[in-house]
Structure formats: C-alpha cells, structure tokens
Amino acid sequence: MxxxxxxxxxxxxxxxxxxxxxxxxxxxxxxxxxxxxxxxxxxxxxxxxxxxxxxxxxxxxxxxxxxxxxxxxxxxxxxxxxxxxxxxxxxxxxxxxxxxxxxxxxxxxxxxxxxxxxxxxxxxxxxxxxxxxxxxxxxxxxxxxxxxxxxxxxxxxxxxxxxxxxxxxxRGLFWLKITTRGKAVHSSMPERGVNAIGAMKRVLDELERYEIQAEPHPLLGKCSMSVNMIAGGEAMNIVPDRCSLGVDIRTLPGQDHETIRYDFERMLARLKTGVPQFDGELAIERSAQAxxxxxxxxxxxxxxxxxxxxxxxxxxxxxxxxxxxxxxxxxxxxxxxxxxxxxxxxxxxxxxxxxxxxxxxxxxxxxxxx
Missing domain, CATH: 3.40.630.10 (Zn peptidases)
Incomplete structure (x- = not known):
C-alpha cells in the first residue's frame, strides 16, 4: 500500500x-x-x-x-x-x-x-x-x-x-460571482466614464447589510457568507469598465440555494433602479447542497x-x-x-x-x- x-x-x-x-x-x-x-x-x-x-x-x-x-x-x-x-x-x-x-x-x-x-x-x-x-x-x-x-x-x-x-x-457551498460593468475612459476625465469598481462598492455596501435567513443547525451552526475574491481594472490610467466579486456561502441541510440566488438578483435590481448607470449581473460558480x-x-x-x-x-x-x-x-x-x-x-x-x-x-x- x-x-x-x-x-x-x-x-x-x-x-x-x-x-x-x-x-x-x-x-x-x-x-x-x-x-x-x-x-x-x-x-x-x-x-x-x-x-x-x-x-x-x-x-x-x-x-x-x-x-x-x-x-x-x-x-x-x-x-x-x-x-x-x-x-x-x-x-x-x-x-x-x-x-x-x-x-x-x-x-x-x-x-x-x-x-x-x-x-x-x-x-x-x-x-x-x-x-x-x-x-x-x-x-x-x-x-x-x-x-x-x-x-x-x-x-x-x-x-x-x-x-x-x-x-x-x-455544510453545503454556494459560490456566486457578481460582475459590474462600466465605461472605460482616460482617467484624466473620469466624469466621462462609468467606474465599474465604484459600482462594485455599492454591491459591497449592500452585502454588509445582508443577512441570509436560515435557522442555525444544532450541530453545524449558522450559515456563513464570505467575500473572498475581487478583481477589476486594467491600468492606472484607465477608468475600469469591469469588476468581479466572488462570494462563498456555506449552507445548512434543507437550505434552498435558489432563495439565496433570488435575494442577490433582487439586490442587483434594486441598485439598478436607484442608480440607472449601474450594470451588474450574477452567475453561479459552484453549488453543492449540505x-x-x-x-x-x-x-x-x-x-x-x-x-x-x-x-x-x-x-x-x-x-x-x-x-x-x-x-x-x-x-x-x-x-x-x-x-x-x-x-x-x-x-x-x-x-x-x-x-x-x-x-x-x-x-x-x-x-x-x-
């Protein structure tokens, strides 16, 4: 062996x-x-x-x-x-x-x-x-x-x-990727562009206030959420037109991943309503039930x-x-x-x-x- x-x-x-x-x-x-x-x-x-x-x-x-x-x-x-x-x-x-x-x-x-x-x-x-x-x-x-x-x-x-x-x-896992899109321009004229990193800051602010609704498991404890990856920007002199964020959610037995996905979709829709220039989308990277x-x-x-x-x-x-x-x-x-x-x-x-x-x-x- x-x-x-x-x-x-x-x-x-x-x-x-x-x-x-x-x-x-x-x-x-x-x-x-x-x-x-x-x-x-x-x-x-x-x-x-x-x-x-x-x-x-x-x-x-x-x-x-x-x-x-x-x-x-x-x-x-x-x-x-x-x-x-x-x-x-x-x-x-x-x-x-x-x-x-x-x-x-x-x-x-x-x-x-x-x-x-x-x-x-x-x-x-x-x-x-x-x-x-x-x-x-x-x-x-x-x-x-x-x-x-x-x-x-x-x-x-x-x-x-x-x-x-x-x-x-x-516990299960639910990995979500959020992508914000903007408009690239020379950084000397940022007012002519749309900053995708600035848009992602709005997402991060929302996530700070978001709490997943789930009853704690007697042995596994609470559902958890952690923002673990972020990437954006091409060069110091270009307003970024793209930014991505990775969110790792650990779920409990019986918890519905679709409910969490719907929460995130509503969050992005709410941001779009409040800030017309906001452009964000959600993708599921990986999903495994508890x-x-x-x-x-x-x-x-x-x-x-x-x-x-x-x-x-x-x-x-x-x-x-x-x-x-x-x-x-x-x-x-x-x-x-x-x-x-x-x-x-x-x-x-x-x-x-x-x-x-x-x-x-x-x-x-x-x-x-x-």
Missing amino acids: KKLLRQLIQADSTQNKGEVLAAEVIATYFNRHGIDCRVDQWDGNRANVVAHVKTGRRRPALLFVCHLDVVGPGEENWRHPPFAAVEDGGRIYGRGTTDMKGGTAAAVAAICEMARSKKGLQGDIVFAATAGEETDSSGVVRFMQDRDSLPPLAGIVVPEPTDFAVITAH IETDPECEFVKTFCSAVGVDLTNVIGYTTDAPHLLPLGAPIVIFGPGKPRMCHQVDEYIEIADLQTGEDLFKSVIARFLA
Whole structure:
C-alpha cells in the first residue's frame, strides 16, 4: 500500500496537470489484482477511474467514492519536494498524502485484499475516484451520469481525512460571482466614464447589510457568507469598465440555494433602479447542497460498530458527497489522515494511520458483505 500511495503522490494531479496519471496508477493496481476497472478520460488530461468487484448480489453493495485531484503546493518551500513522496520518520510526505490519496490508497488496498476471498462476499463493491473535487466537481457529476448501472447500495463511504471520526453531516457551498460593468475612459476625465469598481462598492455596501435567513443547525451552526475574491481594472490610467466579486456561502441541510440566488438578483435590481448607470449581473460558480445522514439509521450504526466508534460527528467544510444524494443511499465520510494537514505545506500522513485505514475498511466490507 505504501508503494501505491507513493505512486499516487508522484502522479501530480494538480489542476494544470489533470488526473489521468493518477487514474492510471489505480487502474493498474486493480488490474494486477484481477479486478474489473476502467479509466474514463476526457478533455485530454481529465479522468475518473471506476472499479467493480462483482458477486452474486445477495446483499446490497458498498460504494467507495474518492477524488483524484489535489491543490497546488503553493509558493513556500517544502521540507521534502511536494511530489517526491518521501518516507521519513514513519510518515509519507507530499501533496495529497492526507487530502485524499492516503484514504484512497487505503480503500483500494482493502478492496483488493477482500476481493481475494471473493467467494465470501455476498454483495458487490464499487470504487470510484473522480476528477475536480477541489475545483468544480466535474468528475463526480460525470460519474453520476452513469448511475443507473450501479447495483442497489447498502451505503456510500467517502474516505476523506477525518482522523477516523465517522462524519454524517457537513455544510453545503454556494459560490456566486457578481460582475459590474462600466465605461472605460482616460482617467484624466473620469466624469466621462462609468467606474465599474465604484459600482462594485455599492454591491459591497449592500452585502454588509445582508443577512441570509436560515435557522442555525444544532450541530453545524449558522450559515456563513464570505467575500473572498475581487478583481477589476486594467491600468492606472484607465477608468475600469469591469469588476468581479466572488462570494462563498456555506449552507445548512434543507437550505434552498435558489432563495439565496433570488435575494442577490433582487439586490442587483434594486441598485439598478436607484442608480440607472449601474450594470451588474450574477452567475453561479459552484453549488453543492449540505448533507445529513441519520446517525441512527442501520447503515451508520453498523458502520460505527465495524470501525469501533461510538459517536458520529459533523464537519464545516464540503466534499463531493452532496452529488451522491440522488443515489438515495446513506453516506458516511471516514478515513485516515488529520484534517489540519489538508492543503498545508509539508503535508504528510502517518504510515500507521494508512495501515489502520486499510484494516478498518476491510472490517467495514466484511461486516456488510461477508
């Protein structure tokens, strides 16, 4: 398994490189273990990989869903090169070791080990590692287009790094982009133009007063909103004719994203009414609903028993899990790796945690399917 993880880290799957090399690493591993596996490649370097351990289907299947992509290493210096997968002091260092190639390697190894005793499995195992979780979730959306081919599911496991906490709920995300447009003129004559940055200031003033109407969740807390990106202007001597703003909203289970979108549309319409020169438009950059699996359902209780955990937990960030909701199966997020290491310089995973992850995934498979 260590070798598999090192190969996955060395297969740089940042946004510019794409996921195809990492997908091929996993496909090769599954094929060597006699498991049916295919790589779905598009746009040159984008890729998903899907494996299927088929049985007589006396029991509902388990679905494991991971992501192949990683964020970039950043500009800071690393103790070890971010894609060298150096083993040092009982750890493997590299971008993606924790988020989430460590959990992916543990799940793949567990599936291959359990498939050796195929006669003992009473239900199928489906594994998918998808593209773009860190950016646009394009891979899991593409995977879901073929969901009718999946067997009936007992449940879904997302092996994100939770430090072996069983997660049954997390907030959703709703990313909005606001663009204001003006009229460019030489900055020595600003009165002849329309300043798009000035127009965006009106939007920012409105957002300062705006509060999303949502009842706090007993575990996830409040819905949040943060203005995280702004860009505008071409040169110091030109009145800007365009400005864009990025707003990150984190939503709660049951919250309607369309209601929020409507609030923003009304805000822009109100500004247009008050200032005829104002020209602004709204676009949805990314949308994923919150998830909440009943911690008292049979799947979660059996899963917790299999991994030796008494209580479930929640997280504030978002995964690809919401895109799996149409499958109608309970979802848990569970895997090796400490969440605080995600996206950090000198990211690493403990080798002992990798082995524990494989052992616990084997225990889950045995409990549901053996």
